[in-house]
Amino acid sequence: xxxxxxGYELPLRMLLGFRAxxxxxxxxxxEHGHAELRPMHGFIFQAVxxxxxxxxxxxxxxxxxxxxxxxxxxxHIEALERSGYLRRGHDPADARxxxxxxxxRALDVLNRSARTFDRIHAxxxxxxxxxxxxxxxxxxxTVAPGEVFGLDTPNWFGG
Numbered sequence: 001x002x003x004x005x006x007g008y009e010l011p012l013r014m015l016l017g018f019r020a021x022x023x024x025x026x027x028x029x030x031e032h033g034h035a036e037l038r039p040m041h042g043f044i045f046q047a048v049x050x051x052x053x054x055x056x057x058x059x060x061x062x063x064x065x066x067x068x069x070x071x072x073x074x075x076h077i078e079a080l081e082r083s084g085y086l087r088r089g090h091d092p093a094d095a096r097x098x099x100x101x102x103x104x105r106a107l108d109v110l111n112r113s114a115r116t117f118d119r120i121h122a123x124x125x126x127x128x129x130x131x132x133x134x135x136x137x138x139x140x141x142t143v144a145p146g147e148v149f150g151l152d153t154p155n156w157f158g159g
Contacts, residue, residue, distance in 0.1 A: 021120050028116045034109055036083060042113060044076055045106050048086065056089050056099025085109070 022039050029037055047065035051057045057065075063073035077100055080086045085106040091097035102110075125133045 021117070024120060025113050025116045029109060029112060032108075032112055034105075034112075037109065040076070041080065041085070042109070044080065045085070045102060045110055048100060048102055048106075049110070055092060056101045058091075058097060058099055062100075080106075 022042075025042075026037065026039065029035075043066060044062065047062055048057045051061040051065040059074040059077055060070045062068075062077065063070040066073065077086055081088060081100070083105075085103055086100045087103050089099050089101060091099050121133075128136070
């Protein structure tokens, strides 16, 4: 990055890095039978896993976790249930309450994604040097503090 590029280039380069990683993860997922998935679905799987607990996650829980409406969460849930990624159940405390959990298919996606993220991280460490990458990660934690999964990224991206 040249010094005369202006301050706007840094966030765009970070976004390009994010996009490169996510695109590579999704290319790998497509090769392994998950071509219909989009980046938003990864956020949903993470949120269902976090917000759901042992008994599952409601559409309202998912909406709160992602910063989207209950209705938008419900549309995503319906599509992912039809595709075999989410399983509908009932809350043991209230049988009227629909809850959703991840299926084996969704867990496969999360496991494959984690392996691909690790592979990309290792490649970046080889390209940049392990210590330089570690410093970059520390620096980003300093200038962009906060809970990684507490971020309402899907809503911010127009989820």
